[in-house]
Amino acid sequence: MEANNFIEHQYRRKLDFDNGENDILFDTIRTEVDENEDNQAKFDSNEYITSIHSKIPVETIPKIDMEFETKEEAYNFYNAYAYKVGFSIRRSKGHKGSDGKMINRTFCCSCEGRREVDNRRIIVKHHRAETRFHCLTIMKVNCHQTGKYRVVDFIASHTHVTSTPSKSHLHRSQRRLTAAQEAEIDLVDNSGIAPKDGCELMTRRAGGRESLEFTHDDYRNYLRTKRTTKVKLDETGGILEYLQRMQLEDPSFFYALQLDNEGLITNIFWRDAQMKVAYSHFGDVIYFDTTYQKNQESRPFAMFVGVNHHKQTILFGAALLYDETAETFIWLFDTFVRGMVGKKPMIILTDQDAAMAKALSFQWPQTSHRPCIWHLYQNAAKHLSVVFERFREFSKDFSRCIYDYEEEKEFLQAWHEMLEKYNLQSNNWLKRMFSLKEKWALVYGRDMFCADMMTTQRNESMNSSIKGYVSYKHNLSKKFHHFQRLFEHQRYEKLKADFKATQSNISLPLNIAILKHAANVYTRKCSKHLKLN
Template sequence: MEFETEDAAYNFYNDYAYRVGFSVRISKGHKDKYGKIVNRVFCCSCEGYRGKDKREDNVKNPRPQSRFGCLAKMKVNSRLTGKYRVTEFIAEHAHETTTPSKSHLLRSQRKMTIPQVAEVHLADDSGITPKASCELLARRAGGRENLGFIPEDYRNYLRSKRTMQMKSGDTGGVLEYLQKMQLEDSNFFYAIQVDEDDLITNIFWADVKMMIDYSYFGDVVCFDTTYRKNKEGRPFAMFVGVNHHKLTIIFGAALLYDETTESFIWLFNTFAKAMSEKKPKTILTDQDAAMAKALALVWPETCHRLCIWHLYQNALKKLSIVFGKFQDFSKDFNKCIYEYEEEKVM
């Protein structure tokens, strides 16, 4: 069997992988003196074994194993005829393959088409949420299995798009401001996270007053990400507390590009670093799953509690019929939150 191009060979093997139920990875290849690929190996994504992680003893929630030494592969070579001829093919897998109904979830089977990308841009510019837009695209395609990508791919694409759209003047302005603040006060703290393309993703800063306030009143912290930067809709996060006059004080602030577990892990680690590794005893947040996961990983000793305002908002959404039907339910609900007794364990 021969193919005109390397891409044609890959597409053939990937279509075969879809029917069998595994994901394809482009493996090793060789080039001639002109830089053209003369042979290539396409293998199962479970080929080989993962290298030993140096942090293995310290990682509490390690990633699941994804490589099992699978030998399934297809090798093509173009040295003889100029066309990519199959010179080796191994069909047997060292692991169970997925069912055809789940093949669309495999990494090599997921790709956003040009028309879909255009719709993503239109929805983003119109202010439509990724969840609503993704559901609409899935309905048009006849179901998520026919969509060609998953919601995570949608969010990742939006993140890349928004990062690329950030003008160099904006980036330079942010850096210039932070550097100016640090020149005026050597104790001013700021940290910037960049991605693999050296583009800014997350920013955190705290001045001396914030650090001093945290040293006195940082036992209980409220972490709020409900604010949004205009147009882009990026989260503006604040670490907030209360002083001895019952006034709201700010311990630190951050501009985030998404609300993923990875971003929160970076932010919580950076906040602790700015505050001389002092972690709060209690932190109040909303019911964000990614945030809760990050807190459990980074600050396991900190007591995590939900914000009362969010509890009431969720109660109104989920129990609106109950509130309307039973007049005393609101009072009973307040008692459940405020009027409680602590039992001492003997």
Template sequence: MEFDTEVAAGNFYQKYAKTSGFGTRLSKGHKDKNSDMMLDRVFCCSHEGKRPKDKRNMVVKCPRAETRCDCGARMKISCRQAEKYRVVQFVAQHNHELSTPSKTHLFRSHRHMTMAHEAEIDMARSCGIAPKQSIELMSKQVGGRENLGFIRDDLKNYLRSKRSIPMMQGDTGGVLEYLQRMQLEDPNFYYAIQVDEDDLITNIFWADAKMRTDFTHFGDVVCFDTTYRKHKDGRPIALFVGVNHHKQTIVFGGALLYDETIGTFEWLFDTFAKAMMGKIPRTILTDQDGRMATALASQWPTNHCIYDYENENDFLEGWSEMLKMYCLEDNKWLKKMFDIKEKWALVYGRETFCADMTTTQRSESMNSVIKKYVSYKHDLLEFFEHFQRLLDDRRYDESVTDFRGNQSTPAVTFPCKILQHAASVYTHEVYERFKDELCKGIDCKWEVDGELGKQVIYRVTPYGKTSHHLVTYDSSKNSISCSCKKFEFAGFLCSHALKILMTLNIVTIPDAYILKRWTKAAKIGNVCVSSESSQEMESKAKLSFRYKELSYLYMQLMTKTSECDEAYKIAKDGF
């Protein structure tokens, strides 16, 4: 191919890169010394080369993630032998995963705020429209954020640089129409309505396909809370939320409740389980609502509910000292709380997997986010529309983080094999937690406490502390456990266990201690949530069961394949 100018060649390669799923940057070029004309130029993949050594490594607290992996994809143009710029070299192969077309706009090279963008934003600000609302409006005008040409971070940078110079009866029909319309748009949108004796809507539960698919991957631990009341008639908004492999809060389902009775909660938990094809979480974190606890015991009797002492005796001593210090020995509420300590004291729940969450802070943080989207001025229909905006924004943030995780590797600031292994399997956020544990482990002291066959018991003492932890390593099984139960609770190894692994020169994390839910591959593959329980099931019931299960698996497939043109075509041809 030939081009009239270097700019035209660059624009072509940029367009090709955006279609193919990678970012670009300018590489080396040579100019004519006499005319200052560019003789040749190389346009390359943004993953080309290796990052040079940063002299600030000793003082940088949060180094940028590594994106370069010596990719050789490039296009070279030259006008040395012709009047026009001719392509003299083209390398199409990449040595890394390419992005899906729906996320390619996130590459730095494909983002640019034009003067027209800036003028539109300035005009919106002069009319009192907030930046967030203006970017939403502009996105709609061009058919989605991926067509906008810039992201929210670019808008923030622009503004920063600029600064530096009640449910009423009449609502019922509308709500039903809205829910039915959502189900038409998304066949796997699930909703349930409970009505009172006058056939008026009292409670509403809903979950779309993304929520249900997320639950299959990350529904092992759920936070549930009803502390937020913000819509027109003051009904509690109940949210089922969890945490994904990026440590981001995700929503599994939402509900608008008329009241908070035992019956309401029983209906809600039963409805949630039905929406998730019978799957219930391993652990649920709630507030200390007695009616909620009663409903949970009735509907999900196998669940654990929990709240930092690692030893029971230490907890009991600490509790007693607290009562004496503040003269609270006769406090009735504290006595009541102590009677149900097994439900909230972490010492009784160390072996309960909680995805590293100790309270309902996920629900509470989500409640604070809702305040930015939903107002008392909104009726129910407006509530649903604004709540959907919240979900869209959260999911876009997740998409951005997915992109970052697929296109870069956490920066390993000091040479350590086990840390490099962690960087290759964990997401950026979980890697940082793992690195913190590893760094704490370096300063721990250890000594052998005893041996039992192939098992060696180590006494590990954290730096600056007198208390110790017992770590047991079995060389025949390559298994390790610690009395602090960090792995059982959080899903990644503690500093004490890592200290012993490093001492034994074990340079990779044993496979048994890498939970898929914390890895980059957390959402790869489908999750089967139920199985046929009885061979003697009636034929009609069996037919219904199979239909539901296949529909649920189909939903997971649709949710994934709709994000990518190639996957969409493969799935469509397969069907």
């Protein structure tokens, strides 16, 4: 069988350094199929390289006796040449002198050599792609004679087809992160911006992917390597370092640790000075929850939450817990009170967790414990999912029983009518909820001040705010950092609300003394709630 000759057309971009313009040229490279080489396509490498060399500046092509001050300078020069030709390089053999200085170094094409034979190849289902083609392209330098690194050997021809310049930036030796880029990636990551969006931002700023000098995979690998290094340094130690640093910056910063029998940390609670001040003003009613976000080890984060005079959600403290047992909650509630100089809330809203209820009865018996309405709705949707799907009016009737009735008699009548209307008299979950009606039905708590925290919107807002900053994918150190960002955001929102309050007055419908007094006492948000406008 005679060898077939064919023409392969390959686009190649000419780099014109005089005017900075890039012209698309068509390189026609002649190749042959050699029957003696297992019918693999080969090309005239010398003709190919000569064609490329004719299109790039002469001074960028390595030559024998060319000198460089350092081996790094030689590497960078050869790598820049490789970018124009379209291949990747790596450091190969080198020898050091008695003083430890590298006296010679060989830089080769990344396709140099052959993959070693692996005896396990027979049982491997999916073999890795071949990337070594016994390429002989090299540039060798040594510093024997003048002390400078002189080119003593240069082979330009390749045994494989190189890439076009539009793809050169994808070669491994052409991809690198500078110190400035690493710093920018750290800043973007600490701001909570996703890697995909951060890489897109840097790409646009650089003027395109080819100008960025790294890929999205390099971006993600940098973050992964950095996080892995932090974990190896012991994540618990990192958390302790964070807490101790916060205490140095804020002497009123308070944190407490609980250890197990082996001396390992199980539970952590912390609050800063501003949380303590906020609790002293707005801590009569608090909301406590452990369902915001969990970390990768499924350890719950617990939050003590309140509402300020602008009806904004504020945080009084946070905890990283080992589990959700009564013993853990007993330690946490006792620690929270110690951190708040002995003050206990008048009302606490929680989910319907039995361990939490037990701990509250032991630690805060005088505090009124009421279930969170948002969790009540979540449990109702879970236990009564079929009813919600079949009857559109059920949600409204259920909501009326919670909120609407002023008299106990009206509530009881509406409850029984709802059970009959939807044939739910034998539903065990509703029976259990009815036995606890004094804790969740507002008809039994009209005389209690709940700071607008009984609404489902308030709890959904709290969960949404935290999800915007903290993800279950974050490790513990990263989670602490992003919680601090959440705290700072909430405090800035309060600052803006305080500013607006000082720059405007409430418009009153009537010029009455009691309304003037109310306008001076209440903030704009509270005045709207009281319908002063």
